[in-house]
Amino acid sequence: xxxxxxxxxxxxxxxxxxxxxxxxxxxxxxxxxxxxxxxxxxxxxxxxxxxxxxxxxxxxxxxxxxxxxxxxxxxxxxxxxxxxxxxxxxxxxxxxxxxxxxxxxxxxxxxxxxxxxxx
Ligand SMILES: [Zn+2]
Numbered sequence: 001x002x003x004x005x006x007x008x009x010x011x012x013x014x015x016x017x018x019x020x021x022x023x024x025x026x027x028x029x030x031x032x033x034x035x036x037x038x039x040x041x042x043x044x045x046x047x048x049x050x051x052x053x054x055x056x057x058x059x060x061x062x063x064x065x066x067x068x069x070x071x072x073x074x075x076x077x078x079x080x081x082x083x084x085x086x087x088x089x090x091x092x093x094x095x096x097x098x099x100x101x102x103x104x105x106x107x108x109x110x111x112x113x114x115x116x117x118x119x
Contacts, residue, residue: 001046001048001049001078002043002044002045002046002047002078003043003047003048003049003052003078004041004042004043004044004076004078004079005018005041005042005043005044005052005056005079005080005081005082006040006041006073006079006080006081006082007041007042007082009081009082009083009084009087010068010082010083010084014059014060014063014065014082017063017065018042018056018059018082019042021055021058021059022042022044022055025055049072049078049080052080053070053080056070056080056082057070060082067085067086068083068084068085069083069084069085069088069095069100070082070100071083071088071093071095071102072101072102074102074103074104092104094106094108094109095109096112096113096116097113099116
């Protein structure tokens with residue numbers, strides 16, 4: 001599966017941290033499978049969403065980019081995005097504070113979040 005990572009909302013510093021991490025990983029798996037589309041999207045071939053998210057989470061943690069979050073694109077199945085927490089609601093994205101699932105409205109998020117309290 002091909003995974004696209006939307007990096008158009010993040011700082012240059014974070015962009016290069018992510019690109020370095022992907023390069024290192026590609027080197028250790030002896031494949032060169034990433035392409036950056038004018039620095040707005042990173043495309044990973046032969047990857048899956050879970051692995052890609054894990055990689056990005058590691059980068060965020062290691063470099064202490066605590067104000068960023070990784071979300072699934074609600075409209076594109078093969079796309080994930082890295083967004084600043086501050087930008088989320090402006091973009092019309094409401095993210096569950098427990099599991100990170102994105103919703104298109106605050107109501108949907110509240111209904112979903114309630115579920116976590118009963119598990
Ligand atoms: Zn949740």
